[in-house]
Amino acid sequence: MNFPFEVGNRFKSIITGATYVVKKIKDKMVVLERHNQKSQLLTELSSLKLFYKREEKEEETKPRYGANFEKRRYPRFSVDLPVAYTRKDLVVKQGRVINASEGGLLVYFPEQMEIGQHLRLKLVFTSGSNLNMMEIVNQVVWMDVHKGKDWGDYQTGVKFVDISLEDQCTLKSFLSSLTSP
Numbered sequence: 335m336n337f338p339f340e341v342g343n344r345f346k347s348i349i350t351g352a353t354y355v356v357k358k359i360k361d362k363m364v365v366l367e368r369h370n371q372k373s374q375l376l377t378e379l380s381s382l383k384l385f386y387k388r389e390e391k392e393e394e395t396k397p398r399y400g401a402n403f404e405k406r407r408y409p410r411f412s413v414d415l416p417v418a419y420t421r422k423d424l425v426v427k428q429g430r431v432i433n434a435s436e437g438g439l440l441v442y443f444p445e446q447m448e449i450g451q452h453l454r455l456k457l458v459f460t461s462g463s464n465l466n467m468m469e470i471v472n473q474v475v476w477m478d479v480h481k482g483k484d485w486g487d488y489q490t491g492v493k494f495v496d497i498s499l500e501d502q503c504t505l506k507s508f509l510s511s512l513t514s515p
Contacts, residue, residue, distance in 0.1 A: 339364065339379060345386035353389065363460055374512045376459070377414030385414070408435035411512045417441060418456040431457065436506055438472065438494055442487035447474045452495065461508040468504065471496035
């Protein structure tokens, strides 16, 4: 399958259905921007092939309305990053971070977690020309139902319990860079 990666290409997430436009490509990473230009996502080109479908024509999107507006302490940023994690058994397993904030992450894990459980996450991402690696202790604060047998993932919200000041600054800088042109 020919899978072109050019700035301006439109892709639709096969997981969330959200539509994105390719804004920037550098090395093996790509920045995608939502159609409303209010959020950006950083992902690997290989993930783009697996989790997104190229759209040939622009789809009309309707605004979503509702009465359930949340007030969050920190804004969320859409990302698509691999994460390694360990539980009490110290076996390293893999998941995907779908969005991030200064206070926590939304992660797809291949297994069900318990609310209140502590996990050690190793997060690796690029910011500019720097490769950053963080090890953060997190606590599971919520978990959604199984997303389907085909995916084998559990949508899980975690908050940071133990993160160094240096890692906090690095994460804040990385998240800020996602909104910059």
